[in-house]
Amino acid sequence: MTDFLNLLVSGVALGAQYSLVALGFVVIYRATGVINFAQGGFCVLGAYLAYNFHNTWGVPFYLALVLTALAGAGVGALVDVTVLRRFVGQPPFVVIMLTIGLLILIEQIVPSVWGADPLPLGDPWGLRTVSPGGVDIKVSDLWTVGIVAVVLAGFFAFFRFSRMGVAMRATAVDLEAAMAQGIPAHRVYRVSWSIAGLVAALAGLTLAAGGGGVRLDIELVALTAFPVIILGGLDSPGGAVAGGLLIGVAQVMSGKYQPEHATWLGQGFPIVMPYVVMIIVLLVRPYGLFGQRKVRRI
Amino acid sequence: MRRFRWRAVVALAAVVALSAAACGGRDDEGSKEPTKKGAPATTAGFDGKTITLGVITPQTGIASIIGIPLTKGGEVFFKGLNAKGGIAGKYPVELEIRDSQYNANTAQQNYSDLRNKVVMIEQILGTDVTNAVLKQMQADNMVASPATLDAEWVRDPNLLPIAAPYQIEAINGLSYWVTEGGGEGKTLCALASDDLYGEAGLDGVEFAQKDLDFKMGKVVRFAPDTSNFSSQVQQLSSGCDAVFLAALPNATLSLMGTAATSKLDVRWIGLAPTWVGLLASGATGTYLKDHFWLAAQGPEWGDVSVPGMKMMIEDQKKFAPDQKPDLYFAFGYSQAFTVAKLLEKAVERGDLSHKGIMDALNELGTVDTMGAAGSYTYGPPEDRKPPEETTIFSVDPAAADVGFLKAVKTNYISDAAKKFEFPK
Amino acid sequence: MARPGTLLVTRPEQRLRLLPTNWYKAFVILLAVVWLTVPINLSDAWLDVLARCGVAAIGAIGLNLLTGYTGQISLAHAFFIAIGAYTAAWLGVRSDLPFLLWLPATFVVGALVGALFGPFALRVRGDYLAILSIGLLYIGQHIFVNWTSFTGGRPGTSTGAPAAIGPLDFADLNLFDQAYSRRQGLFWLVWLVVAIVALLARNIVRTRPGRAMQAVRDRDVAAEVVGVSNARYTISAFALSSGLAAVAGGLYGVVALTVSPADFGGAPGLLLSVQYVAMIIIGGIGTIGGAVAGAVVVVAIPRVIEQISNSVAIPFVGPGEPISLFAFNNMIYGALVIVTLVFEPRGMVAGWERVKAYWRTWPLAD
Incomplete structure (x- = not known):
């Protein structure tokens, strides 16, 4: 039983990391209808910025965490102002391609600045654990879950109560109608990219914390987040979190139980598992668990 | 009429181009036979000087x-x-x-x-x-x-x-564990990435098992891009005294973090490509100091x-x-x-x-x-x-001047490794 | 006979002609001459790059039929390319069938597998479909690694299938007592297939099926109302596109001599699929010529950048400088993608049309 609980806890922690990455995708998709392939690049950049704040400039860790989030938001805004704002109204396909171009650039800029070797983040969490009731929980995992909870609460409050949040919801429903109401689409986009950058930087930081290290392959987590965002529904923040937790737990569990009970599925099945879950869910619910059905017009 | 003419033009162009083509063949062999002994003839990649x-x-x-x-x-x-x-x-x-x-x-x-x-x-x-x-x-x-x-x-x-090769590294590593590391009669488990490299390592383990006195426990494979090792570490948490490891640095970083937090008390024996310097930092380094040996080629840095x-x-x-x-x-x-x-x-x-x-x-x-x-x-x-020689390294987080790797046994050749034959 | 200028289109047939103007005819002849003479004048290294461009062009034409004309977004193209490469290895290498049999058979196998995937597109739409198709890449990777009798597992399988049409063996060409290198022969072969595929694709898109596909793309429900079967054309488009991807895969095998899951599965597969999407977007979505041009640019540009930057000194770049030459090459590539899209979001073909329109109407328009 303790074994099972331990696995559940680490599945939830993994899922929380997926959720953070997925939230970034969702924010941009809601506002602009674009799947941002550079999201993984933003995560890597966030991890290295955190390294810079904490190790190079010696900022205390928790302050560095806040600064990293802000810097991430800055990166998002910068990308929007320099490149993406020229593309409002272009087909989403073109903008997706553009984000791929951005990813290629970030992939090269990061090792040019910080080198290719993995670096220690030096977070105070390290490998410390707490053990309530015999279940080992990493402190860094607790923080990750906490950050996800705060971000999700922030999302809820922002979209519900703030003027900008409501404006963003309106643009997501109908861009032209929203602009006709005097909602500044440019500002909406800039805020969306900033939020995505902020969330991605936090995701990168949590991935590098807890002994993982600041390293280039953090961006690969974005690939695992694809099934997560689809599972929850591309435009649903709550769905991103639910999907993340579901995939995280399922992946860890299948890592343990598939080799013991279902060897016929072949070696390395846990890696494929999220995609299998995704395809099954999509066939039953074509817009994910919580996604909005699109109305098809003649 | 017009249609006919346009075909004629194509035909003419084709003939012109083909006759041009006939003079442009080339052989796949890039270089000529040597002319005289002593100074090598110029060839692809050698201009007579460089x-x-x-x-x-x-x-x-x-x-x-x-x-x-x-x-x-x-x-x-x-x-x-x-x-x-x-x-x-x-x-x-x-x-x-x-x-x-x-x-x-x-x-x-x-x-x-x-x-x-x-x-x-x-x-x-x-x-x-x-x-x-x-x-x-x-x-x-x-x-x-x-x-x-x-x-x-x-x-x-x-x-x-x-x-x-990896097989020999594995055999030497295990041999050292059995003969000088107190592994005699104990149980060895293995954790190997699910690719050719992992397979090569497991080949060596299989051979060593025939020749050395240890019991074989669980063998766990993982996909090369695995980033979360909690299920694997849990599988290894009972019934293993030592774990043979064939992984790449990115996997080892995640793995050792999880192993250290779970306080997995086993002797790790890793192949050369498992290593990356960052492993020696922080709490992971403290864990590795007591639990990890690296079987790799070459002496300690600076020896x-x-x-x-x-x-x-x-x-x-x-x-x-x-x-x-x-x-x-x-x-x-x-x-x-x-x-x-x-x-x-x-x-x-x-x-x-x-x-x-x-x-x-x-x-x-x-x-x-x-x-x-x-x-x-x-x-x-x-x-x-x-x-057939392999150096067994242990991890020393304080020894930055040797890349955190202290040689425990330099250029070690086990009896088992000498017996290993590579298929002809 | 005085003919109306090309600016004035009075009948729809004019737009639908295969070669609407004499300029087109001249252009086709020019292409034929270039095709014949390029292998004589270029080094084997560049011919190899161009043969790979040709392979990519076939795949890109296929993807364009699906994405550009039918509006279905797929990132599983690498999966179908893999199907083609493995089928060619099975039929061409292990069963030793001749080129004219294994290549069409590869198309059929690819098309059948694609048709199986088609129904998913009827249920799942748009961006959801795009990501669903990424799933196919990972599941494909799993199958390729585990189904060793068909794929050779991780080490891969040898794919030097026969490349002879009748007496002409393109892999070892001898013409008029003149021996040609393998890379010269393969350039001719690959681009010959590109020409045939482009012709077929153009004929499809300018006739009824093509118009039906575009109707499905633009207004699927409306198309259904006027009697264009959504299911039929979506599934056909998937079959056609995967079939062409498989042909590209088969030819890729001939050029590469060996393939493994490291070429097409999982993350490398996603990279390859994304490159194909890049080809049709940068070239010009919904045009056959755009797919070909995009393929050439996307595949060849990294090599061109490499050659240029190897011979030019660039400040802050190089050994001992902050930016390595290799990182710089990739940066330029990324920047080129962005800059191209900033100046011409609808691709190179759209840019070309603009230039053409400017000169045709000069000096009347600006």
């Missing part, structure tokens, strides 16, 4: 953690050699480096680009990447030195591998009692003073050392053509790296014999 070698290696992307220091090691060796005049004292060496991005497709294009510009491929990194260009190399009689330790390379006529290491440190201080201690740098240096021996042989035979280098490889005999990576016997493919 020898050009190709390098196909990841210089960007995730695998550049390995590719960059590896290439640096080769460059430093050749800088040292060129300062003494070059191959055979008169032909300096130049490297044409291409960035494979660790991608099979890109590597093939790198190879096509290099094949008529270089004498041989001095270094190619990655099992998949090497496999991807091997067929083309056979067509061209090209020789390459792979930077992975797969056993399949041993008998390949086009390849010049160096150091003891000048070994002549091969002494030579490398001298060159490194002169040509790359900023270089931090790095296993891959040392590997790249030994590899370049071996390549230079092959080229010397080819110069002595008076033939630097692709075919000439292959012939030289068949006649090369034993290359002694002066303790840096063992003595490898080349010659005809069926007679080739890799070295």
Whole structure:
């Protein structure tokens, strides 16, 4: 039983990391209808910025965490102002391609600045654990879950109560109608990219914390987040979190139980598992668990 | 009428172009037979003065953690050699480096680009990447030195591998554990990545099991891009006294974090590519200090009692003073050392053509790296014999000057490793 | 006979002609001459790059039929290319069928597998479909690694299938007592297939099925109302596109001599699929010529950048400088993608049309 609980806890922690990455995708998709392939690049950049704040400039860790989030938001805004704002109204396909171009650039800029070797983040969490009731929980995992909870609460409050949040919801429903109401689409986009950058930087930081290290392959987590965002529904923040937790737990569990009970599925099945879950869910619910059905017009 | 004319024009153009084509054929063989003994004839990659070698290696992307220091090691060796005049004292060496991005497709294009510009491929990194260009190399009689330790390379006529293959590393590591590490009669588990490299390691484990006194426990495989190891660590948490590990650095980082937090009390025995310096930092380093041995080639960094290491440190201080201690740098240096021996042989035979280098490889005999990576016997493919020595390292988080790796037993050859035969 | 200028289109047939103007005819002849003479004048290294461009062009034409004309977004193209490469290895290498049999058979196998995937597109739409198709890449990777009798597992399988049409063996060409290298022969072969595929694709898109596909793309429900079967054309488009991807895969095998899951599965597969999407977007979505041009640019540009930067000194770049030459090459590539899209979001073909329109109407318009 303790074994099972331990696995559940680490599945939830993994899922929380997926959720953070997925939230970034969702924010941009809601506002602009674009799947941002550079999201993984933003995560890597966030991890290295955190390294810079904490190790190079010696900022205390928790302050560095806040600064990293802000810097991430800055990166998002910068990308929007320099490149993406020229593309409002272009087909989403073109903008997706553009984000791929951005990813290629970030992939090269990061090792040019910080080198290719993995670096220690030096977070105070390290490998410390707490053990309530015999279940080992990493402190860094607790923080990750906490950050996800705060971000999700922030999302809820922002979209519900703030003027900008409501404006963003309106643009997501109908861009032209929203602009006709005097909602500044440019500002909406800039805020969306900033939020995505902020969330991605936090995701990168949590991935590098807890002994993982600041390293280039953090961006690969974005690939695992694809099934997560689809599972929850591309435009649903709550769905991103639910999907993340579901995939995280399922992946860890299948890592343990598939080799013991279902060897016929072949070696390395846990890696494929999220995609299998995704395809099954999509066939039953074509817009994910919580996604909005699109109305098809003649 | 108009239709007819347009066909005639096409036909005419075709004839013109075809007759042009008839004068533009070329053979696949790039080089001519040698003319006289002594000075090799000019050929692809050799203009009579300078020898050009190709390098196909990841210089960007995730695998550049390995590719960059590896290439640096080769460059430093050749800088040292060129300062003494070059191959055979008169032909300096130049490297044409291409960035494979660790991608099979890109590597093939790198190879096509290099094949008529270089004498041989001095270094190619990655099992998949090497496999991807091997067929083309056979067509061209090209020789390459792979930077992975797969056993399949041993008998390949086009390849010049160096150091003891993974199988031997595994056998030596386990042998050390059983004979001197208190592993006698205990249970060994294994955690191996689900690819050719993991398979090679498990081959060695299987062989060692027949020869050594230990019990075999669970064998767990994981997909190479696994990033969360909690389920694997949990599977290993009962019934294992030691765990054999075949993984790549990225996986080891995640794995050891999880193992340390779960306080998994086992003796880890890892193959060379599991290591990356970051493992020695923080709490993971404290865990590894007590629980991890690395079975890898070559002596401790800076151990000048070994002549091969002494030579490398001298060159490194002169040509790359900023270089931090790095296993891959040392590997790249030994590899370049071996390549230079092959080229010397080819110069002595008076033939630097692709075919000439292959012939030289068949006649090369034993290359002694002066303790840096063992003595490898080349010659005809069926007679080739890799070295059998492996150094067992332990982790010391305080020893930055040796790359955090302290040699426990330098150039160790176990009895079991001597018995291992590579399939002919 | 005085003919109306090309600016004035009075009948729809004019737009639908295969070669609407004499300029087109001249252009086709020029292409034929270039095709014949390029292998004589270029080095083997560049011919290899161009043969790979040709392979990519076939795949890109296929993807364009699906994405550009039918509006279905797929990132599973690498999966179908893999199917083609493995089928060619099975039929061409292990069963030793001749070129004219294994290549069409590869198309059929690819098309059948694609048709199986088609129904998913009827249920799952748009961006959801795009990501669903990424799933196919990972499941494909799993199958390729585990189904060793068909794929050779991780080490891969040898794919040097026969490349002879009748007496002409393109892999070892001898014409008029003149021997040609393998890379010269393969250039001719690959681009011959590109020409045939482009012609077929153009004929499909300018006739009824093509118009039906575009109707499905623009207004699927409306198309259904006027009697264009959504299911039929979506599934056909998937079959056609995967079939062409498989042909590209088969030819890729001939050029590469060996393939493994490292070429097409999982993350490398996603990279390859994304490159194909890049080809049709940068070339010009919904045009056959755009797919070909995009393929040439996307595949060849990294090599061109490599050659140029190897011979030019650039400040802050190089050994000992902050930016390595290799990182710089990739940066330029990324920047080129962005800059191209900033100046011409609808691709190179749209840019070309603009230039053409400017000169045709000069000096009347600006």
